[in-house]
Amino acid sequence: MATQTMQPLVFDASVLSRKPDIPTELVWSEKDRPTSDSFDELDLPVIDLASFFSGNDETALEIAKQVGEACAKHGFFLLTNHGVDEGLLEEAQRRTEGFFRMSLEEKERVKRKAGEIFGYASSFTGRFASNLPWKETLSIPTNAAEEYIVKTLGDDFQQYGNVLQKYSNAMNKLVLEILEVLGLSLGVGRWFRDFYSDNDSIFRANYYPSCLKPDLTLGTGPHYDPTSVTILHQDEITGLQVFVDGKWYTVSPKPNTFVINIGDAFMALTNKRYKSCMHRAVVNSTAARKSLVFFLCPRKDKILRPPESLINAEHPRAYPDFTWATMEEFTQKHYRADTQTANVFARWLQKNKEEGITVEWD
Ligand SMILES: C=C1C[C@]23C[C@H]1CC[C@H]2[C@]1(C)CCC[C@@](C)(C(=O)O)[C@H]1[C@@H]3C(=O)O
Ligand SMILES: O=C(O)CCC(=O)C(=O)O
Ligand SMILES: [Fe+2]
Numbered sequence: 001m002a003t004q005t006m007q008p009l010v011f012d013a014s015v016l017s018r019k020p021d022i023p024t025e026l027v028w029s030e031k032d033r034p035t036s037d038s039f040d041e042l043d044l045p046v047i048d049l050a051s052f053f054s055g056n057d058e059t060a061l062e063i064a065k066q067v068g069e070a071c072a073k074h075g076f077f078l079l080t081n082h083g084v085d086e087g088l089l090e091e092a093q094r095r096t097e098g099f100f101r102m103s104l105e106e107k108e109r110v111k112r113k114a115g116e117i118f119g120y121a122s123s124f125t126g127r128f129a130s131n132l133p134w135k136e137t138l139s140i141p142t143n144a145a146e147e148y149i150v151k152t153l154g155d156d157f158q159q160y161g162n163v164l165q166k167y168s169n170a171m172n173k174l175v176l177e178i179l180e181v182l183g184l185s186l187g188v189g190r191w192f193r194d195f196y197s198d199n200d201s202i203f204r205a206n207y208y209p210s211c212l213k214p215d216l217t218l219g220t221g222p223h224y225d226p227t228s229v230t231i232l233h234q235d236e237i238t239g240l241q242v243f244v245d246g247k248w249y250t251v252s253p254k255p256n257t258f259v260i261n262i263g264d265a266f267m268a269l270t271n272k273r274y275k276s277c278m279h280r281a282v283v284n285s286t287a288a289r290k291s292l293v294f295f296l297c298p299r300k301d302k303i304l305r306p307p308e309s310l311i312n313a314e315h316p317r318a319y320p321d322f323t324w325a326t327m328e329e330f331t332q333k334h335y336r337a338d339t340q341t342a343n344v345f346a347r348w349l350q351k352n353k354e355e356g357i358t359v360e361w362d
Contacts, residue, residue, distance in 0.1 A: 011123035012104045013136065013209035013288075020212045025132045026123070027216050032131075034215055034248070034282045038241050042249035045070050046257070049174075050081035052181055060184065068185035071274035074244050075262035078254065079178070079231075084170045086256055089292075092167045093235050095160045096290055100136055100207040110152040112139065115332050117202060118148065128336060134217045134283045135208045142168035142201040142294065168203050171231055171294035175199070178229060178260060186273060188307045195269070195298065196228070200324075202295040208239060211283045219281035219289070225263035226327060226337045226345075227295040232259040237289035243278040263295070264342040265327060271306040272318035278339050300325040319346050 009025045016023075045066045052063045070077040099107070104122060112119030114127070118139050123132045140148045145168045149161030179192040208219040219239060234240060234253035241248045251259055267276045283289065298304065305321045319342070330345050331337040 008126045008129075009123070009132065010104070011125050011132070011136070013100075013207075014103075016134075017209045017211065017288075022211070022213050022216050025125075025130055026134055028131055028218050028221070032218065032222060034218070034241070038248035038282070039238075039250050040247075042076070042242055042244060042251050044076055044078050044251065044259075046078045046080055047181070047260075048081045049079055049083065049177060049181075053177070064181055064185040067181050071182070071185070071262055071270075073275070074242065074277040075267075075275045076242055076251070076277055076279075077260050078251075079258040079260050080254075080256065082174055082258060084174060084258075088163070088166055088170060089233060089256070091163050092292055093233075093290060095163050096138075096205045096207070096292065099138065099160060099205070100288075100290070107136070107138075109154075110138070110149075112137075117328065117332065119152070131218075131221055133220050134211050135206055135219045135281070137204055137206055139202055139204040140164060140168075142172060142203050145203060164203060167292065168201075168294070171203070172199070172201070174258075175201075175229060175231060175294065175296050178231070182229075182274075186270060186310065188309060191307050192269070195302070196296060198299050199296055200299050201297045202227070204293045204295065206281070206291045206293065208281060208283045208289040210286055210288050212285055214283045214285050217283060219283045221338065222278050222280045223338045224276040224278055224341055225261065225295065226265060226331050226341045227263040227297050228266040228269070229296040230259075230261045230263055231294040231296075232261070233292040234259070235290045237284070237287050239281045239283065239289045240291070241280050241282060243280075248280075264345070265298070265304060265324060266296075267342060268319040268322070269304050269306055271310040271315055273310060273315070276342070297328070298324045300328070320349055322349060 009023050047063060047067055052060050067077055107120045110120045112121040118141060121137045146161035146165035149157050176193050179196055183189050183192045211217055236253055238252045240251045242251055262274050262276050264276045267274055301323055303321050303323055311317060327345055335344055
């Protein structure tokens with residue numbers, strides 16, 4: 001019989017990766033566990049960003065159309081010829097590996113505090129009690145990546161901080177270009193690009209240690225990103241899965257290619273023309289896996305209200321106005337971001353309004 005632990009679990013990869021008996025907190029319910037047919041590959045459009053910016057209007061419109069179709073269906077597509085230096089991608093992955101290979105004690109010098117987004121989290125022990133993810137994460141502000149790393153980890157980590165700052169800057173430039181494609185696809189020109197020009201985004205490194213019973217657990221549970229647009233770089237290990245047409249599919253890593261997906265906040269900003277989509281990450285018994293994630297977030301106090309041209313009789317307002325500050329707080333203090341975040345958030349805003357609590361759309 002399993003013994004009841006009163007203390008929160010300690011997620012130490014060096015111990016857990018060798019353990020054949022998985023602690024109950026990390027065992028997911030049967031309905032959520034990965035099955036073998038979830039490794040079928042998802043067919044996604046591969047968008048060539050250099051071609052989009054080549055100056056040929058016809059090509060740009062054709063590419064925008066492909067992006068629009070993918071975003072209206074499930075919100076996922078792949079991006080190549082993106083202009084981000086391959087050496088930078090390799091160095092960011094390599095130094096991230098170095099960070100996660102340090103001892104738990106060393107990593108906890110930058111420990112994420114309750115209610116905060118940034119810092120190192122070893123699984124979500126202490127934050128949640130069950131369905132814990134088989135992962136460690138390091139989250140930092142993209143606008144002050146180097147400063148954050150040096151302030152928390154000290155001068156020895158300056159190089160890592162510098163690489164993460166360069167990576168964040170590259171993602172910031174890239175996401176504005178992606179927003180141009182998205183803007184063209186919805187006929188709103190540079191509206192999205194301008195809206196996010198002063199974005200305040202999150203960088204997160206995910207580290208999934210190997211697990212001797214990978215079919216009992218999940219690296220990241222099923223969820224929709226609550227954020228705006230996500231740029232994901234996977235190392236060479238497979239693990240990302242997306243739920244499309246009632247079935248889980250795999251999106252395997254391809255060299256020098258990013259996976260882009262729409263999050264709940266952007267779904268709201270497009271008045272639900274574009275969808276966010278459920279996804280998760282599975283783990284495996286032989287190799288640790290890493291992913292580097294850029295979560296686009298608007299400046300905290302900006303009101304998310306779709307451009308007028310996306311609202312009409314056929315498409316009435318799908319969500320009320322809100323600020324990212326409110327939605328971020330919701331995911332940290334009131335709700336564990338999952339498959340229902342956007343709907344529960346919209347109801348929560350409505351309830352607060354009825355109870356006389358001021359929200360941004362008064
Ligand atoms: C606002 C946020 C909530 C999460 C961290 C940032 C950006 C994305 C969110 C998250 C990664 C989406 C998946 C579920 C989550 C709980 C996770 O597994 O990490 C989310 C983040 C979080 O609350 O920590
Ligand atoms: O690691 C992955 O492939 C997916 C991670 C993810 O979905 C997330 O961090 O939101
Ligand atoms: Fe995600």
